[in-house]
Amino acid sequence: MDIFANLALGLGTALSPYNLLYCFLGVFLGTIIGVIPGIGVLAAISMLFPITFHLEPTAALIMLAGIWYGTTYGGSTASILLNIPGSPSSAVTCLDGYPMARQGRGGVALLMTTLASFGGASIGIVVLTSFSPMIAKYAIYISSAEYFALMLLGLVAAATITNGSAVKGLAMVVLGLLLATVGMDSQSGAQRFTFGNIELMDGLSIVALAMGLFGVAEIVTSVRRIHPGDVDPKSATWAAMKPTRDDIRRSWVPLFRGAGIGSFFGAMPGTGPSLSAFMAYAVEHRVSRTPERFGKGAIEGVVGPESANNAADQTAFIPTLSLGIPGSPTMALMLGALMIHGINPGPNLISEQPGLFWGLVMSFWIGNLLLLILNIPLIGLWVRLLMVPYRMMYPAILMFICIGAYSVRYSPFDVFTVLGFGMLGYAMRVFSLPPAPLLLGFVLGPLVETHFRRAMIMARGDAMYFLERPFTATVLALTVAVVVWSVWAGLRRRARDKSGLLDQ
Amino acid sequence: MKLPATTALALILSAGLAQASDFPSGNVTIIVPYSPGGSTDLVSRQLAVDLQEIWGVSVIVENRPGAGSMVGTTALSQAAPDGHTLLVNTAAASTAPAIQSLPFDAETDVTPIKLIGQSAYVMVAGSGVESDTMSEFLEEAAASPKFFATAGVGSSSHFAAELFLQQAGVDGDIIHFSGGGDANTNLMGGHADIYVSNTASVIPYVRNEQVKALGVLGPDRDGLLPDLESSGELGIEGININAWLGMFGPGGMDPDLVARIDADVSTAMQSEGFQALLENNFIVGGESSPEEFAAQYIEEMQLWRDLAEQRGIEAD
Numbered sequence: 001m002d003i004f005a006n007l008a009l010g011l012g013t014a015l016s017p018y019n020l021l022y023c024f025l026g027v028f029l030g031t032i033i034g035v036i037p038g039i040g041v042l043a044a045i046s047m048l049f050p051i052t053f054h055l056e057p058t059a060a061l062i063m064l065a066g067i068w069y070g071t072t073y074g075g076s077t078a079s080i081l082l083n084i085p086g087s088p089s090s091a092v093t094c095l096d097g098y099p100m101a102r103q104g105r106g107g108v109a110l111l112m113t114t115l116a117s118f119g120g121a122s123i124g125i126v127v128l129t130s131f132s133p134m135i136a137k138y139a140i141y142i143s144s145a146e147y148f149a150l151m152l153l154g155l156v157a158a159a160t161i162t163n164g165s166a167v168k169g170l171a172m173v174v175l176g177l178l179l180a181t182v183g184m185d186s187q188s189g190a191q192r193f194t195f196g197n198i199e200l201m202d203g204l205s206i207v208a209l210a211m212g213l214f215g216v217a218e219i220v221t222s223v224r225r226i227h228p229g230d231v232d233p234k235s236a237t238w239a240a241m242k243p244t245r246d247d248i249r250r251s252w253v254p255l256f257r258g259a260g261i262g263s264f265f266g267a268m269p270g271t272g273p274s275l276s277a278f279m280a281y282a283v284e285h286r287v288s289r290t291p292e293r294f295g296k297g298a299i300e301g302v303v304g305p306e307s308a309n310n311a312a313d314q315t316a317f318i319p320t321l322s323l324g325i326p327g328s329p330t331m332a333l334m335l336g337a338l339m340i341h342g343i344n345p346g347p348n349l350i351s352e353q354p355g356l357f358w359g360l361v362m363s364f365w366i367g368n369l370l371l372l373i374l375n376i377p378l379i380g381l382w383v384r385l386l387m388v389p390y391r392m393m394y395p396a397i398l399m400f401i402c403i404g405a406y407s408v409r410y411s412p413f414d415v416f417t418v419l420g421f422g423m424l425g426y427a428m429r430v431f432s433l434p435p436a437p438l439l440l441g442f443v444l445g446p447l448v449e450t451h452f453r454r455a456m457i458m459a460r461g462d463a464m465y466f467l468e469r470p471f472t473a474t475v476l477a478l479t480v481a482v483v484v485w486s487v488w489a490g491l492r493r494r495a496r497d498k499s500g501l502l503d504q
Numbered sequence: 505m506k507l508p509a510t511t512a513l514a515l516i517l518s519a520g521l522a523q524a525s526d527f528p529s530g531n532v533t534i535i536v537p538y539s540p541g542g543s544t545d546l547v548s549r550q551l552a553v554d555l556q557e558i559w560g561v562s563v564i565v566e567n568r569p570g571a572g573s574m575v576g577t578t579a580l581s582q583a584a585p586d587g588h589t590l591l592v593n594t595a596a597a598s599t600a601p602a603i604q605s606l607p608f609d610a611e612t613d614v615t616p617i618k619l620i621g622q623s624a625y626v627m628v629a630g631s632g633v634e635s636d637t638m639s640e641f642l643e644e645a646a647a648s649p650k651f652f653a654t655a656g657v658g659s660s661s662h663f664a665a666e667l668f669l670q671q672a673g674v675d676g677d678i679i680h681f682s683g684g685g686d687a688n689t690n691l692m693g694g695h696a697d698i699y700v701s702n703t704a705s706v707i708p709y710v711r712n713e714q715v716k717a718l719g720v721l722g723p724d725r726d727g728l729l730p731d732l733e734s735s736g737e738l739g740i741e742g743i744n745i746n747a748w749l750g751m752f753g754p755g756g757m758d759p760d761l762v763a764r765i766d767a768d769v770s771t772a773m774q775s776e777g778f779q780a781l782l783e784n785n786f787i788v789g790g791e792s793s794p795e796e797f798a799a800q801y802i803e804e805m806q807l808w809r810d811l812a813e814q815r816g817i818e819a820d
Contacts, residue, residue, distance in 0.1 A: 140689060140692050140693040141693050141694070142693070143693065143695045144695060183570075183571075184570075184571045184572070184604075185657075186656070186657065186680060186682070187657060187680050188657060188818075189572065189600075189603045189604050189657040189658045191604075191605065196607065198575070198578050198579075198607055201570060201571045201574070201575050201578070202569070202570030202571055202575050203570075348685070348689050352685075450680075450682070454679055454680075454681075454695075457651070457677055457678075457679050458651065458679070458695065460677070
């Protein structure tokens with residue numbers, strides 16, 4: 001396989017004026033949304049999702065991906081200047097970024113963040129380019145039993161690893177799986193839970209569900225919480241951005257370490273950019289000879305996590321594009337975008353749609369370059385955006401959500417679905433139930449079910465078939481181990497909390 | 505708003521009596537009940553380009569995928585029968601109603617307008633099959649039952665496979681995949697063995713040598729694929745079906761309007777672009793009249809209903 005021919009093809013696709021425009025739009029919108037506190041990347045993608053239906057699939061995906069890594073860039077701006085993470089993956093950036101801003105070094109932090117993001121993303125792209133075709137080549141031999149086991153592991157891992165309560169996470173996955181059963185049964189053609197409603201024949205709309213759960217619910221929760229405080233516009237001047245020689249000396253090793261950590265965790269199911277950033281911060285803290293500087297404005301604590309979360313953004317595409325298995329809810333939405341365009345993500349994607357695949361990969365590079373060029377001069381603009389009162393912002397966002405939901409199928413029913421899921425999403429937040437596992441369960445539900453039932457047909461009804469296949473058995477055992485581990489960890493935490501109370 | 509009774513009546517009458525003479529009076533929508541990029545979508549988009557030139561109004565292709573083409577067909581059945589909402593579907597139009605309970609009557613709530621093209625049902629095999637021809641395959645399948653992939657429950661490939669299993673008297677299991685591309689991919693990986701479908705959805709994979717063509721379903725060999733054995737010449741009787749692509753309108757269309765659209769679509773199909781599309785996909789352009797197409801549609805629907813009953817295929 002000629003990697004250079006592929007890269008050239010990709011570069012040609014990504015540099016066509018049409019795709020370049022949408023790449024720019026994606027990263028630009030992504031950065032804005034990342035800067036605005038209270039709207040995470042999931043909310044952003046689900047809100048802008050409908051726009052992409054009217055584009056060619058390649059442009060659509062390039063734009064969605066641009067939004068995805070653009071928000072990570074923008075998220076760090078709010079973290080550093082306001083101590084409010086614009087997106088969850090930049091929460092760690094607050095720890096040392098905000099102290100830097102208070103010391104009048106906000107400009108340096110923003111610049112180094114941008115550079116670290118670019119470096120991390122570039123390394124992530126190299127990893128993505130080298131591994132995806134290899135994985136895809138062997139993937140057509142993976143059968144339904146293996147897919148079932150892998151997806152089950154992904155669901156369990158996503159529900160238990162990344163958030164506090166494993167039980168709550170699993171409960172939400174199950175709720176997502178149940179919501180996914182609405183519509184036509186893929187194996188018998190029977191209508192399930194449609195109540196004779198034509199709108200439900202093909203299931204609940206993923207767009208409406210995501211917009212309600214993330215967009216509406218997030219805005220409702222943020223309304224009285226966010227006060228754009230006293231941002232210091234001076235921190236964004238050119239003069240304030242110049243890093244010292246010492247800053248650069250301290251930064252380049254954490255950049256590579258962060259990129260390595262991010263590349264690895266990005267490709268794993270259930271982890272992703274947020275966990276990568278936390279891991280990178282922990283590692284930098286651990287290896288530092290001066291750990292006492294952390295939390296007081298250490299540049300390593302900004303560079304490491306930022307490099308990691310951007311690298312993870314890129315490698316998260318490996319399982320999504322080469323196997324059709326999304327590792328995170330955001331990737332699940334990307335998968336949804338592909339499927340809506342009639343493209344089956346999976347092992348054949350790279351060989352059947354080389355233009356799309358390589359174009360997308362190369363657009364990552366161009367997008368990251370655009371972000372670099374865009375962000376340094378525009379930091380001043382982002383700072384001003386942070387000073388817009390939130391009460392002027394959210395009605396506009398809500399309106400766009402409604403227009404977006406309606407325009408997918410021109411169906412008012414979908415707008416009501418958004419409303420319903422918005423209320424559910426708010427209730428879930430009140431009870432601190434995580435919405436991300438629900439979305440993942442919803443997207444993977446039909447796939448998990450179909451693969452399980454296909455595997456059962458291939459086994460001619462013998463459930464032991466799953467355990468007789470070494471790979472499937474191993475993955476299932478790993479899944480059980482994850483469940484056991486998270487239950488045990490939960491019990492231990494509870495025991496520790498109890499003894500802690502007694503000590504006092 | 506309250507309309508005077510006479511105005512309301514006049515509106516109903518004018519809607520009910522949509523005449524061929526005042527067609528088209530606005531933009532025309534062609535519903536494609538599948539995702540963009542598939543063979544039905546490609547044909548419809550080419551047709552839309554040619555019809556736009558003839559009619560002088562915008563002809564818009566709208567993808568309404570889901571429920572094995574029945575989401576789009578339901579939308580069609582609810583549109584006004586004035587010719588401004590049309591639909592292009594495959595033989596799934598006649599197979600899906602045999603298994604699904606639908607919110608409309610498949611016989612009266614849609615109007616068959618034009619048979620766009622026909623092709624043979626081709627049987628292809630994946631890496632799990634050793635045979636290279638249908639005659640060898642019959643022996644192989646008798647020794648060990650094979651898995652038949654379909655493009656989805658109730659799809660034409662599902663019923664074609666069931667018909668083959670019944671008429672050839674071989675044992676086999678049906679596995680449903682999510683579309684023709686998925687079925688072909690699983691054949692390559694050896695997760696299913698056989699896929700029976702129209703030429704457009706299998707020939708690209710045969711050309712790439714990713715799957716192999718064993719034969720065609722039908723009494724005789726296909727004129728465009730003369731190297732492939734037919735089921736009829738191997739003594740398998742009672743399979744006399746073709747895959748097709750047709751245009752439909754909502755139920756109760758004025759026959760004059762149907763004739764008008766039929767004539768215009770026939771003209772559009774003569775375009776160079778459209779002919780090339782047919783040739784590349786081994787499809788023969790349809791020449792039957794709207795009445796003949798309607799009769800074929802009703803007859804096939806009955807055939808599939810009977811087959812569903814005999815083979816115990818039902819949705820629950």
